[in-house]
Amino acid sequence: MSEPSPMSSNDTPAEEAAAVGQGDRAMSIDVVSIFPEYLAGLQLSLIGKAVERGQLGLNVHDLRDFTFDRHNTVDDSPYGGGAGMVMKAEPWALALEHILAGRPAGEAKPTLIVPSPAGEVFDQRIAEDLASRQHLVFACGRYEGIDQRVIDWAGERFELRPMSIGDYVLNGGEVASMVMIEAISRLIPGVIGNPESLTEESHEDGLLEYPIFTKPASWRGRDVPEILLSGNHAAIARWRRDRRLEKTAEVRPDLLARLTDLSGEDLAALERFESERGTVTE
Numbered sequence: 001m002s003e004p005s006p007m008s009s010n011d012t013p014a015e016e017a018a019a020v021g022q023g024d025r026a027m028s029i030d031v032v033s034i035f036p037e038y039l040a041g042l043q044l045s046l047i048g049k050a051v052e053r054g055q056l057g058l059n060v061h062d063l064r065d066f067t068f069d070r071h072n073t074v075d076d077s078p079y080g081g082g083a084g085m086v087m088k089a090e091p092w093a094l095a096l097e098h099i100l101a102g103r104p105a106g107e108a109k110p111t112l113i114v115p116s117p118a119g120e121v122f123d124q125r126i127a128e129d130l131a132s133r134q135h136l137v138f139a140c141g142r143y144e145g146i147d148q149r150v151i152d153w154a155g156e157r158f159e160l161r162p163m164s165i166g167d168y169v170l171n172g173g174e175v176a177s178m179v180m181i182e183a184i185s186r187l188i189p190g191v192i193g194n195p196e197s198l199t200e201e202s203h204e205d206g207l208l209e210y211p212i213f214t215k216p217a218s219w220r221g222r223d224v225p226e227i228l229l230s231g232n233h234a235a236i237a238r239w240r241r242d243r244r245l246e247k248t249a250e251v252r253p254d255l256l257a258r259l260t261d262l263s264g265e266d267l268a269a270l271e272r273f274e275s276e277r278g279t280v281t282e
């Protein structure tokens with residue numbers, strides 16, 4: 001079995017203590033794949049640190065460890081004909097049973113996420129929902145997919161969540177799982193150093209981010225917007241809010257249409273951008 005080892009940490013003892021103070025391991029994640037090395041990237045950066053601090057359990061399993069023939073066969077041709085290969089049911093059942101057998105007593109039904117372009121489309125709301133679970137299992141299929149019978153079998157033992165990361169086709173579930181694991185695990189308390197950095201982000205409240213700048217104030221003839229140097233915090237907050245509204249109206253009007261809590265000031269700003277844009281294009 002490939003159980004990735006935690007990487008070394010640069011945290012100060014104070015940071016370690018604060019993180020450990022967040023409580024017991026918040027979540028355990030298992031991933032099953034025929035390419036366990038793919039998932040090695042998850043050991044880097046903030047997620048690797050969370051694993052090392054014991055806030056996140058992460059175990060990657062090689063599906064081929066649950067095969068017993070000479071060639072470690074995981075796939076076969078589809079009944080009824082057609083292109084491509086289908087992943088066999090039995091190795092998946094054995095891998096999932098291994099994971100079920102290893103879970104702590106009293107744990108709720110684990111959630112089984114099956115990455116598939118035919119799944120529900122993953123978004124920030126789903127990431128938040130999944131971040132509250134005790135135990136997530138990602139079943140990374142390859143080829144044309146997995147024998148439906150083991151999916152149905154798993155549906156009786158797990159909370160089943162077929163999940164897509166967007167309307168395009170990948171070769172397998174590994175990259176999609178990494179995308180979802182990163183989006184989910186950074187929402188676990190203590191995984192991100194500064195929880196405030198979560199609150200003003202794109203998609204947290206349905207608006208895209210405002211533009212950001214750092215020193216120098218003038219760079220190759222381009223100046224930082226003067227208001228950001230003013231020290232007027234209320235004016236800066238309004239300017240940033242306006243930039244978020246303007247950007248969202250421009251590139252993601254679908255997000256804007258979903259918002260229900262816009263203030264009078266917000267609506268006035270949006271009308272202003274609308275009429276300014278009208279003037280430019282006419």
Ligand code: 6GU
Pocket residue numbers: 114115116117163164165166167168169170171172173176177
């Ligand atoms: Cl989750 N898996 C695969 N194989 N392809 C995808 C996908 C997932 N999401 C979009 N395309």
